[in-house]
Amino acid sequence: xxxxxxxxxxxxxxxxxxxxxxxxxxxxxxxxxxxxxxxxxxxxxxxxxxxxxxxxxxxxxxxxxxxxxxxxxxxxxxxxxxxxxxxxxxxxxxxxxxxxxxxxxxxxxxxxxxxxxxxxxxxxxxxxxxxxxxxxxxxxxxxxxxxxxxxxxxxxxxxxxxxxxxxxxxxxxxxxxxxxxxxxxxxxxxxxxxxxxxxxxxxxxxxxxxxxxxxxxxxxxxxxxxxxxxxxxxxxxxxxxxxxxxxxxxxxxxxxxxxxxxxxxxxxxx
Amino acid sequence: xxxxxxxxxxxxxxxxxxxxxxxxxxxxxxxxxxxxxxxxxxxxxxxxxxxxxxxxxxxxxxxxxxxxxxxxxxxxxxxxxxxxxxxxxxxxxxxxxxxxxxxxxxxxxxxxxxxxxxxxxxxxxxxxxxxxxxxxxxxxxxxxxxxxxxxxxxxxxxxxxxxxxxxxxxxxxxxxxxxxxxxxxxxxxxxxxxxxxxx
Numbered sequence: 001x002x003x004x005x006x007x008x009x010x011x012x013x014x015x016x017x018x019x020x021x022x023x024x025x026x027x028x029x030x031x032x033x034x035x036x037x038x039x040x041x042x043x044x045x046x047x048x049x050x051x052x053x054x055x056x057x058x059x060x061x062x063x064x065x066x067x068x069x070x071x072x073x074x075x076x077x078x079x080x081x082x083x084x085x086x087x088x089x090x091x092x093x094x095x096x097x098x099x100x101x102x103x104x105x106x107x108x109x110x111x112x113x114x115x116x117x118x119x120x121x122x123x124x125x126x127x128x129x130x131x132x133x134x135x136x137x138x139x140x141x142x143x144x145x146x147x148x149x150x151x152x153x154x155x156x157x158x159x160x161x162x163x164x165x166x167x168x169x170x171x172x173x174x175x176x177x178x179x180x181x182x183x184x185x186x187x188x189x190x191x192x193x194x195x196x197x198x199x200x201x202x203x204x205x206x207x208x209x210x211x212x213x214x215x216x217x218x219x220x221x222x223x224x225x226x227x228x229x230x231x232x233x234x235x236x237x238x239x240x241x242x243x244x245x246x247x248x249x250x251x252x253x254x255x256x257x258x259x260x261x262x263x264x265x266x267x268x269x270x
Numbered sequence: 271x272x273x274x275x276x277x278x279x280x281x282x283x284x285x286x287x288x289x290x291x292x293x294x295x296x297x298x299x300x301x302x303x304x305x306x307x308x309x310x311x312x313x314x315x316x317x318x319x320x321x322x323x324x325x326x327x328x329x330x331x332x333x334x335x336x337x338x339x340x341x342x343x344x345x346x347x348x349x350x351x352x353x354x355x356x357x358x359x360x361x362x363x364x365x366x367x368x369x370x371x372x373x374x375x376x377x378x379x380x381x382x383x384x385x386x387x388x389x390x391x392x393x394x395x396x397x398x399x400x401x402x403x404x405x406x407x408x409x410x411x412x413x414x415x416x417x418x419x420x421x422x423x424x425x426x427x428x429x430x431x432x433x434x435x436x437x438x439x440x441x442x443x444x445x446x447x448x449x450x451x452x453x454x455x456x457x458x459x460x461x462x463x464x465x466x467x468x469x
Contacts, residue, residue: 018445020453025443052445070467086446089457089464094395094442097460097469106374107469113373116381117388118442124430125441148381148423264448 001236001256006132007035008234010242011044011226014126015052016264020090023267031241031262032130038241040126041233042135045142047226048126050157053119053146055080057155059088060115064151068104091115119146119153134233137169139222159219169222169229173215176232179255180206183228186254196246202228231255338418341368345411348399355400362399362407366391369414382421386413386429393433393440405436 009032016028032038058080066072076084091114092100100107123146127133135142140160147154158164173180187195187203195203202225209215222229227247234240235257242248243262252259335343347353347361373387390413394402402410413429433440449457463469 012447015445015447018441018443019448020443020445021448021450024448056444068467069464069469073461073464083446085461086449086454086457087444089460090444090446091442092460092464092469093453093456094444097463100469102374105376109374109376110370113384113388114392114442115388116384117386117392117440118444120385120426121389121392121430121440124427125434128431128434151379151381153381267448 003238003258004236006037006039006237007239007241007260008039008041008134008237009044009130010230010240010244010248011040011047011051012243013241013262014040014044014048014129016243016262017129018052018122019264020093021267024264027264027267028262031260035239035241037131039132039134039237040130041230042133042142043137043139043222043226043229043233045123045126046139046157046223049123049144049146049155050223053123054155054157055084055087056115056119056122057146057153058084059091060112060119061152063088063108063111063115066108069100069107091118116153119155134237136233137172137222137229138167139169140165140167141222157223160217160222162218165217167217169217170215172229172232173209174213176235176255177210177213179232179235180210182256183251183254184210186250190250194250198225198227198247199250201225202247202251227251231257336418337368337372338414341365341372341414342411342418344368345407345414349404349407349411359399362402365410365414366394372417380420382423382426383417385426386417386421389426389429389433389440390414392442393438395442402438403436406433406438409433409436409438 013028013031016024017032019025019028059076062072062075062079066075073085073088076088091111095110095114100110141157144157160167183206184203187199187206205215205221205225205228215221227244228251231240231248231251232255235255237257239258239260240248240252241260241262243264245261248259248261344361344365348358348365350358353361369387369390373384373391390410393406394410399407409429409432412432416425416429430440446457460469
């Protein structure tokens with residue numbers, strides 16, 4: 001197979017570049033420079049919207065609608081969880097706690113100023129921060145940027161239906177039947193300990209496509225097998241970089257693409 | 271109306287605090303000179319001469335600079351190479367203070383306005399004037415000027431692209447994956463304080 005000259009970053013690699021922990025983000029940037037040119041996959045924007053942008057929008061909504069900082073944190077925890085509270089705490093840490101000790105109206109304005117900026121800028125940054133994009137599937141959802149909706153944002157990811165989707169993911173899967181057959185065979189012989197929940201789902205979809213020649217894309221199928229979709233798009237790249245070894249080690253053997261696993265956990269300062 | 275007719279004007283400081291104080295007799299003289307230099311003011315005929323109180327204030331509309339006007343002026347100073355380094359640094363800090371004050375204002379509600387403010391503040395966070403080149407300062411000046419006239423999404427996109435083009439980063443790292451234990455502890459402290467309504 002003739003390989004493309006670029007590397008591909010998985011969604012999580014882009015998110016690591018957003019990490020406050022300097023060793024992780026600095027190392028991710030070093031890898032990006034070392035492997036230049038680096039592309040992302042179009043569908044990664046959908047994953048990024050779900051994993052990062054939607055969380056920012058939740059914070060913006062709760063700040064906008066609350067009467068004090070305590071209420072914000074309670075509502076964020078109830079609506080999201082600890083992780084989302086940590087994101088808001090990150091923003092407060094970045095701005096400096098002292099700068100937010102004024103009255104609530106001022107604190108709210110400052111937080112909203114930054115959250116509004118970050119929702120839009122993170123989305124723009126995602127594509128601008130790599131050298132190109134692979135998008136054989138022509139994902140429709142990936143084109144849907146966060147949109148302002150009154151004082152808030154619409155960051156929903158609608159279920160895919162015939163009326164709202166114009167992608168070519170079916171064609172991508174039909175053209176990848178040989179890879180899917182190898183994948184099914186690899187999952188069938190792999191030790192149980194290597195088979196994650198997502199790999200089981202991936203194998204199930206792959207068997208259907210091999211058997212019927214059709215990919216049931218409607219609804220949220222692509223989001224449930226994002227690793228497979230990204231792997232199929234990245235299969236011709238020079239190297240695929242991810243911190244998600246759990247699924248991609250098996251996928252890369254079956255589909256045949258060079259893999260570089262980013263061991264970010266080892267970089268954390270204790 | 272005769273040259274000596276005085277138009278009705280506010281007479282109290284409360285009504286026109288910015289008004290210029292006009293000396294009645296000088297004003298009358300100037301009106302007389304304008305019409306007939308050699309004609310003395312008419313006197314004795316009450317129907318022709320109208321007197322107001324001795325102090326007359328004309329209402330003047332003086333444009334007061336807005337906080338954004340001030341911010342633009344500070345940044346322009348920061349870009350002015352004829353100024354010394356300290357002056358330029360102080361001007362940049364004053365710009366940032368002015369923009370932060372705007373960000374604190376509850377009236378800064380339009381999303382695009384906040385986005386633009388947020389981009390400028392995030393891209394200059396913990397930066398001094400010496401850390402930024404003239405291209406970056408020029409982008410910030412353009413962005414601050416755009417704030418003055420109801421920015422739209424296109425303004426936000428242009429400023430975002432312009433900041434990237436000069437290497438200024440406006441994204442803030444907020445991912446919580448892979449945080450060190452020290453940072454995690456600090457964030458947990460912030461959360462606990464916030465949950466008790468104090469930061």
